[in-house]
Amino acid sequence: xxxxxxxxxxxxxxxxxxxxxxxxxxxxxxxxxxxxxxxxxxxxxxxxxxxxxxxxxxxxxxxxxxxxxxxxxxxxxxxxxxxxxxxxxxxxxxxxxxxxxxxxxxxxxxxxxxxxxxxxxxxxxxxxxxxxxxxxxxxxxxxxxxxxxxxxxxxxxxxxxxxxxxxxxxxxxxxxxxxxxxxxxxxxxxxxxxxxxxxxxxxxxxxxxxxxxxxxxxxxxxxxxxxxxxxxxxxxxxxxxxxx
Numbered sequence: 429x430x431x432x433x434x435x436x437x438x439x440x441x442x443x444x445x446x447x448x449x450x451x452x453x454x455x456x457x458x459x460x461x462x463x464x465x466x467x468x469x470x471x472x473x474x475x476x477x478x479x480x481x482x483x484x485x486x487x488x489x490x491x492x493x494x495x496x497x498x499x500x501x502x503x504x505x506x507x508x509x510x511x512x513x514x515x516x517x518x519x520x521x522x523x524x525x526x527x528x529x530x531x532x533x534x535x536x537x538x539x540x541x542x543x544x545x546x547x548x549x550x551x552x553x554x555x556x557x558x559x560x561x562x563x564x565x566x567x568x569x570x571x572x573x574x575x576x577x578x579x580x581x582x583x584x585x586x587x588x589x590x591x592x593x594x595x596x597x598x599x600x601x602x603x604x605x606x607x608x609x610x611x612x613x614x615x616x617x618x619x620x621x622x623x624x625x626x627x628x629x630x631x632x633x634x635x636x637x638x639x640x641x642x643x644x645x646x647x648x649x650x651x652x653x654x655x656x657x658x659x660x661x662x663x664x665x666x667x668x669x670x671x672x
Contacts, residue, residue, distance in 0.1 A: 443498040450486045450504065453479045453511035457519050464523045469577055470634050472523055476570045477628065479515040483508075484607070509550055512567070517546030520569035529576045530590065531583040538590050542569055545597035560609050561602035561660045565593050571649070578630055579642055602660025604652060611659055616652070623648035 460475035486508070490496075495504050521542040525535035546567045549555055555563055572593060576586045606616050626645045630638060 439493070439498045442493045443495040446486060446489045446493050446495055447499070447502065447504055447507060449482060449489065450507050450511060453482050453515055456482065457511070457514040460515070460519045461522060464519070464526050467526075469523065469527055470631060472519075473570075473574050473577070473631055476515055476519060476574075477631065479511075480570065483512065483515070487607070513546060513550050515570065516567045517543055517550075517569050520573040521546075523573050524569075524576065524590070527577060529573065529581070529583070530587050534587055538587065541594045542590065545594045549597050556605065557602060560605050561656075562605055563600055563602055564598060565596035565601075566603050566605075567597070569593075574627065574631075575646075575649075578627075578634070579639075601656070603656040604659060606652075609659065612655055616655065619648055619651060 456475050456479040460472045460479070463469075463471035463475060490504055495502075521539035524530060524542065525539040528535060530538040545565075546569065549564055549567050552563070555566075557563055572589065575581070576589070581589070604612070604616060606620060607613070609616070623645055626641060630642055630645075
């Protein structure tokens with residue numbers, strides 16, 4: 429069956445629509461930042477969750493719309509990285525400091541380490557390997573901040589976690605790219621769906637607490653780390669693009 433062929437204006441409209449969807453992440457990030465500044469953590473994390481949904485679908489839509497071919501002069505990958513740096517690093521770092529998730533006096537310093545480590549990670553030309561792994565901790569600071577908050581992690585333990593992940597941002601260990609790493613991709617996505625649903629439930633139901641469920645959801649991050657160690661280890665690989 430022949431593929432659908434859209435008139436040139438329609439293809440341009442579709443391409444711009446995908447870019448607009450990606451760019452909407454900046455608005456969602458701003459909403460999360462505003463909610464955090466207002467002292468509303470549940471709303472802040474809800475906006476970040478919405479940004480994650482956008483980030484999960486815009487890449488596939490961009491490839492389907494062939495945005496690079498239709499709008500070759502517009503850098504959608506750069507736009508995606510700008511949005512991701514905001515929603516995966518800057519806003520979560522602010523929330524970590526704003527809601528006192530680290531020991532007193534370390535909030536600003538911890539947030540600064542997060543954004544600096546993420547800036548390094550997003551600027552590396554080899555941040556994604558040729559076989560579609562992330563090289564170094566892939567700046568999932570939104571997930572880290574959410575767990576520190578929802579689990580009420582003791583401040584000293586939270587500082588250890590943040591410090592360790594900052595260090596891992598500079599370590600050339602390969603981490604699974606959930607939607608692109610081919611090996612175990614089906615398993616990873618199948619496990620990610622109920623994990624995301626459980627986190628959404630915990631967020632919606634807050635301030636009601638379900639500690640057993642909250643701790644049980646750590647099974648997926650544990651699987652993610654184990655899969656990354658098993659499939660990636662410290663073997664190299666280079667690619668032109670940045671995290672996204």
